[in-house]
Amino acid sequence: MFAALSSYGSGRDLTFVAVGDGLLLRDTMGEGFQQAVQGAAGRADRGRGRLADVARGAAKSLGLGVLGLSILAAAPAFAHFQLLYSPRTNLSAPQEIPLKLVFWHPYSNGPAMDMGAPRALFAVNRGEKIDLIDSLKPIVFEGAENSAAAYEAVLPVRRVGDYVLALEPAPYLEESEGIYIQQITKTYLNHGQLPTDWSQPLGLPAEILPLVKPTNVLAGSTFRGRVMSEGEPVSGAEIEVELIAAPLDMKANKAGPALRSEPPGGAIVVLSDEAGYFSFGIPHAGTWGFAALNVGPQKFYNNKPLSQDAVIWITAYDANY
Numbered sequence: 308m309f310a311a312l313s314s315y316g317s318g319r320d321l322t323f324v325a326v327g328d329g330l331l332l333r334d335t336m337g338e339g340f341q342q343a344v345q346g347a348a349g350r351a352d353r354g355r356g357r358l359a360d361v362a363r364g365a366a367k368s369l370g371l372g373v374l375g376l377s378i379l380a381a382a383p384a385f386a387h388f389q390l391l392y393s394p395r396t397n398l399s400a401p402q403e404i405p406l407k408l409v410f411w412h413p414y415s416n417g418p419a420m421d422m423g424a425p426r427a428l429f430a431v432n433r434g435e436k437i438d439l440i441d442s443l444k445p446i447v448f449e450g451a452e453n454s455a456a457a458y459e460a461v462l463p464v465r466r467v468g469d470y471v472l473a474l475e476p477a478p479y480l481e482e483s484e485g486i487y488i489q490q491i492t493k494t495y496l497n498h499g500q501l502p503t504d505w506s507q508p509l510g511l512p513a514e515i516l517p518l519v520k521p522t523n524v525l526a527g528s529t530f531r532g533r534v535m536s537e538g539e540p541v542s543g544a545e546i547e548v549e550l551i552a553a554p555l556d557m558k559a560n561k562a563g564p565a566l567r568s569e570p571p572g573g574a575i576v577v578l579s580d581e582a583g584y585f586s587f588g589i590p591h592a593g594t595w596g597f598a599a600l601n602v603g604p605q606k607f608y609n610n611k612p613l614s615q616d617a618v619i620w621i622t623a624y625d626a627n628y
């Protein structure tokens with residue numbers, strides 16, 4: 308793709324056009340189309356938003372101008388989400404917490420994707436890093452539609468305070484779009500109700516900072532967050548919102564019964580404002596995820612466009628009072 312892109316040279320305006328199985332690149336001089344990304348034939352797995360956004364990021368990092376974007380063919384939009392799943396969030400005693408790492412479509416209870424070996428997995432408690440990479444074990448996760456390579460790990464919870472979990476997965480090749488996706492993911496636990504770490508950045512290349520304590524969000528309230536890339540806020544970021552509709556069966560490594568279903572409009576999307584902030588009203592209890600797409604600094608992997616996303620998971624409870 309990038310030989311083709313470079314051949315246009317700098318300073319030329321380009322238009323990206325998403326079509327059924329790939330992405331076309333057209334210069335505005337009307338000299339026709341040039342195929343830029345050839346995705347695998349067949350079903351496009353998700354919306355055009357990420358594809359267009361990745362193309363824009365790739366062009367920008369090559370110093371090319373992008374004039375406009377035309378969407379010729381829509382595909383069903385449903386979101387990939389990296390899970391870093393704990394069955395419990397608020398703990399009242401020291402314990403070993405089992406974790407499941409699954410790359411999935413959790414709102415639609417849809418297809419799961421094969422994960423490669425994670426690059427990093429750790430927790431931070433009261434400013435101290437606990438490396439969990441040695442506790443990783445490969446598992447097969449059974450979703451409602453298919454099975455996929457996934458991982459499990461164990462978090463030892465001893466001291467009180469927040470445990471902020473972070474996962475840097477291996478980039479995943481989305482063959483239908485010819486791009487890589489890497490979702491740098493955070494999940495929050497707390498022991499003993501003592502708040503310690505949740506509001507602090509971990510210094511990840513792409514990161515969402517919660518402005519509401521993420522271990523204790525009330526259904527009906529508004530969750531707020533801030534999208535950061537290398538420590539700087541990202542304005543206009545596209546943030547997908549998902550629910551784990553079918554909470555995981557931790558023993559069987561499979562999706563439990565679906566308690567909810569995805570709304571008819573598919574992916575829920577909010578945008579960050581000029582200072583990187585976004586908000587979303589949490590409608591009901593559950594494990595909710597936010598993925599800021601393609602906000603990380605790295606735009607290529609293995610000579611293909613890379614969407615480096617920032618994901619966080621929060622826990623919402625119904626107000627029973």
Ligand SMILES: [Cu+2]
Pocket residue numbers: 352353385386387412
């Ligand atoms: Cu998907």
